[in-house]
Amino acid sequence: MKTNRTREAIVNVTPSGRRSHRRGDRPRAATARTLPSVGEGGRDSAARVFLRQGRSRPLWFGHPWVYENAIDRVEGEAGPGDVVSLTDHDGRLIGRGFYNPRSQIPVRLCTRGDAPVDAAFFRARIAAARALRVRLGLPSAATTIYRLINSEGDDLPGLIVDVFGDAAVAQITTLGIAQRKAEIYDALEAELGVRAIFESSPAGYAELEGFVAASRVARGESRPTVGGVEDGIRLEVEPLSGQKTGMFIDQRETRVRVGQLARGARVLDCYAYAGGFGLQAARGGAASVVAVDSSARAIARIESHATANGVTIEAVEADAFRFLETTTPRSFDLLVIDPPKFARAMKDLEAARKGYERLNALALGAAAPGAVLVTCSCSQNVDAESFERIVAAAAKQAGRRVRVFERRGPAVDHPLPPGFTEGQYLKVLLLYVD
Ligand code: SAH
Numbered sequence: 001m002k003t004n005r006t007r008e009a010i011v012n013v014t015p016s017g018r019r020s021h022r023r024g025d026r027p028r029a030a031t032a033r034t035l036p037s038v039g040e041g042g043r044d045s046a047a048r049v050f051l052r053q054g055r056s057r058p059l060w061f062g063h064p065w066v067y068e069n070a071i072d073r074v075e076g077e078a079g080p081g082d083v084v085s086l087t088d089h090d091g092r093l094i095g096r097g098f099y100n101p102r103s104q105i106p107v108r109l110c111t112r113g114d115a116p117v118d119a120a121f122f123r124a125r126i127a128a129a130r131a132l133r134v135r136l137g138l139p140s141a142a143t144t145i146y147r148l149i150n151s152e153g154d155d156l157p158g159l160i161v162d163v164f165g166d167a168a169v170a171q172i173t174t175l176g177i178a179q180r181k182a183e184i185y186d187a188l189e190a191e192l193g194v195r196a197i198f199e200s201s202p203a204g205y206a207e208l209e210g211f212v213a214a215s216r217v218a219r220g221e222s223r224p225t226v227g228g229v230e231d232g233i234r235l236e237v238e239p240l241s242g243q244k245t246g247m248f249i250d251q252r253e254t255r256v257r258v259g260q261l262a263r264g265a266r267v268l269d270c271y272a273y274a275g276g277f278g279l280q281a282a283r284g285g286a287a288s289v290v291a292v293d294s295s296a297r298a299i300a301r302i303e304s305h306a307t308a309n310g311v312t313i314e315a316v317e318a319d320a321f322r323f324l325e326t327t328t329p330r331s332f333d334l335l336v337i338d339p340p341k342f343a344r345a346m347k348d349l350e351a352a353r354k355g356y357e358r359l360n361a362l363a364l365g366a367a368a369p370g371a372v373l374v375t376c377s378c379s380q381n382v383d384a385e386s387f388e389r390i391v392a393a394a395a396k397q398a399g400r401r402v403r404v405f406e407r408r409g410p411a412v413d414h415p416l417p418p419g420f421t422e423g424q425y426l427k428v429l430l431l432y433v434d
Contacts, residue, residue, distance in 0.1 A: 042175075043079065043082045043083070044082070044083045044118065045076065045099075046076050047075065047076030047084045048076055049074050049084050049086050049087070049106070050071070051072060051088050052072045052089060054089075055070040055089075062417040063417065064109045064110075064155075064157055064417060065108055065157075065420075065422065066097075066108070066109075068105070068106055072089060078099045079099075080099070080101060080175055081099070081176050083098060083110075083176070084096065094112070095113065096109065096115075097176075098175070099176070100175050102175075102210050103174075103208065108152070108157035108176070109155075110155050111155065119183040119187070122180065122183045122186075123186075123191065126187045127191055128154070129149050129154040129156075130191055138412075138413055139163070142232045143228075143231055144164070145162070145163065145227075145229065145235060145249060147160070147161070147162050147163075147413040148161045148163050148168070149161035149170075150413065152417060153414060153415040153417065156184075157174055157176070157177070158172060158177040159171070159174075159184065160245065162245040162249055164227055164228045164237075164239070165226070167194055167226040168196070169197075170184070170188075170197060170200070170218070170245075171201070172205075173202065174205075175209040175211050178206075179211070181199070185219050196217060196219065196220035196222070196223065197217070197219035197220060198226070198245075199215070199218040200239070201215070224238060226246060234309055235274055235305060236301075237274055237301070247274065248274075249413065249414075250378075250410035250426050251411070251426075253411040254411075256280060257374075257406075258280050258281055258284070261430075262334055263286070264285060264333075265333035265334040265371075266286070266287050266288050266333050266334070266368070267282075267288065267290070267332065267334045267336075268290050268332040269289065270323070270324070270335070270339075271293060271320055271337065271340065272292060272293045272315070272338075273293060273338075274305060275301065275305045275315070277291075277336040277374075278291040279313070281336075282309075282312065283311060287333075288314070289314065290332075292316045292323045294318065296317055299315045299317045320337075321358070321359065321362065330368045333371045334371060334372050338374075338376040338378075339376070339377075339378075341379045342379055343379035343382050349382070352379055352382060353382070356382070356387070356390045356391075360373075360390070360391050360395075360398075361398040363394075364395060364400045364402065364433060365398050365400075368433075369434060370432075370434075372432060373430075373433055374430050375428070375429050376427065376429075377427050378426050378427075380425040383424075384407070387427045391404075391429055391431070400434065401434040403432045406429070407427070407428070408430070409424070409427065409428065410425075410426045
């Protein structure tokens with residue numbers, strides 16, 4: 001099946017920054033008008049958005065999104081990107097959020113209070129996000145690469161900020177955030193003391209939301225790469241390479257887990273990107289590590305990471321399906337399969353299901369008896385239960401018995417409001433293969 005080279009999103013942003021596509025949540029064609037340039041506009045308006053009768057419950061319970069069909073009316077003047085107040089049908093204030101009538105999600109809440117959304121607000125949000133990470137032990141001497149802002153999970157819908165040592169990489173996916181980025185960067189500099197801020201706003205989101213996409217150094221010194229350590233592994237990535245913020249930080253803890261399971265194993269890291277899984281496995285005492293990625297740039301990065309960390313990895317530039325089809329059967333003891341999103345939209349679901357099933361069946365064919373398979377899906381449209389059923393079907397196809405011994409998700413620096421299923425995308429199953 002055809003896979004996407006990146007995990008980037010086109011439709012409505014999830015906290016992961018990966019593609020998400022809900023029922024009734026289709027992108028609209030861009031209208032032929034001049035888009036506001038990033039940083040322009042964005043008033044803190046007095047407008048009030050009233051929900052329809054019976055539609056406020058999830059919002060009272062912490063869900064941050066208001067779908068178009070839940071809105072009864074807007075009272076007052078509200079322009080794209082303005083902050084508006086959200087009320088239930090009876091006019092009780094639920095919170096305030098960014099308004100964008102162009103989106104299928106016209107309101108995204110950023111506060112449950114009635115305060116202005118200004119420079120002080122952003123400073124407080126970023127300080128709170130930082131306090132949460134500190135509570136969870138991030139950053140530390142061993143880990144200086146972490147996610148500081150996880151969009152809805154940190155009450156800043158449309159903003160992801162990943163920190164790499166003394167640099168920050170911001171990914172902007174909503175108009176409301178795009179219009180207020182100067183205040184946000186000021187707050188990041190003040191709270192974190194970062195020396196460089198990189199900015200990326202993927203074209204797909206920018207077009208959907210109606211702002212000008214950018215990929216640039218927003219503050220401080222320009223540098224080709226940003227780096228740091230992840231559980232003691234030295235990593236250096238290009239922040240503006242087109243692959244999200246440059247690093248898939250969500251898998252950090254699972255990479256560490258793979259390191260713990262690697263002793264003496266012949267390891268295969270498929271869809272390796274920067275080689276994070278393979279590097280942890282090599283350090284964890286693997287007998288050998290093969291890392292496969294279809295991108296030449298990824299292969300070069302994996303090789304330089306292996307050198308920088310004093311380990312040996314055989315990096316192979318290949319399509320993962322082709323590699324698995326032609327590799328020696330039953331020759332690996334620990335396999336990681338971490339593909340890009342297969343299901344970008346609901347209509348892709350059946351093809352995605354088939355793709356995951358075939359991929360996992362091929363991986364199981366390459367697994368030696370007694371192997372561990374770490375299999376991942378970052379398709380928000382494939383929920384945890386469906387993914388597990390797909391893996392069961394793959395085992396049947398491969399004629400192997402498997403048992404799940406661990407179920408994992410994104411690392412701790414990716415918090416989300418409970419019940420916000422739109423933000424849940426990453427599923428990881430650890431399987432014992434007989
Ligand atoms: N496991 C990585 C993240 C993977 S991101 C980590 O821990 O950081 C997905 C990767 O899959 C990208 O590097 C992309 O280049 C690669 N990729 C996409 N399609 C592929 C294919 N058909 N075969 C092999 N690699 C592919």
